[in-house]
């Protein structure tokens with residue numbers, strides 16, 4: 001049966017660890033300048049309903065480095081669900097290419113697409129989840145801290161798609177995750193319930209100080225995600241006290257890492273001095289998107 005990577009909850013703990021190890025091997029090969037055309041002759045189709053810098057470039061460059069080929073499909077090109085039904089697009093692409101990455105507005109569209117496709121589908125971000133991001137982030141933490149075991153990761157901001165993937169990761173991996181969000185911006189109930197049933201070490205609070213106290217890493221993301229632009233003004237007010245700044249960082253462990261999936265809005269969710277400061281690992285995170293996604297593509301196509 002074909003495998004997809006729609007959610008971190010699709011993976012076992014062993015599979016997540018396999019992906020980290022494979023990503024580290026592919027990263028080392030690239031750093032040494034060793035060619036690794038493991039996916040020669042394979043083609044990836046990339047569907048984007050929303051803008052992207054990191055996801056597009058890392059998947060496209062990643063496939064090129066693996067010896068394969070990537071095709072970028074903009075919303076104008078294919079009209080997913082408008083020019084043609086979602087299953088028909090999935091069935092067509094399944095006849096021509098080997099692998100599909102899709103960034104959609106609706107998570108349901110993504111799952112409908114993956115069900116109709118007969119080849120592996122990777123979630124490049126939906127309104128519910130962003131699994132490739134969080135796998136890259138966990139790899140970054142392992143590189144900086146040696147292991148995830150015992151780490152306290154504090155997320156300050158919206159209970160959004162990135163948070164949901166963090167919650168799924170907390171079910172599989174041995175860290176503690178504390179979200180500080182404004183009332184009304186908590187994570188999806190069903191996702192939270194999954195973490196409760198699995199006894200994951202997850203806390204949701206409205207108090208930033210509680211979340212970041214003694215944290216090993218402080219993570220934030222934009223207050224207004226793609227597709228929520230009309231809520232921008234309301235959100236700027238609601239999130240005003242949920243900014244990662246020097247005062248917030250004074251409550252963490254002294255060497256806590258600063259993390260952000262990017263793009264960042266300096267002066268909103270994070271101040272420039274913190275984002276661009278010595279504790280920030282945001283560009284390590286973005287680099288690791290390349291390595292983990294290459295690992296995901298190799299794993300999905302070769303097992």
Ligand code: CP
Pocket residue numbers: 051052053054055056125133261262263
């Ligand atoms: N972090 C991330 O997914 O960035 P893009 O939206 O630029 O792909």
Ligand code: NVA
Pocket residue numbers: 125160161162221222224225226261262263
């Ligand atoms: N939560 C953000 C992540 C961007 C990478 C969004 O969905 O816009």
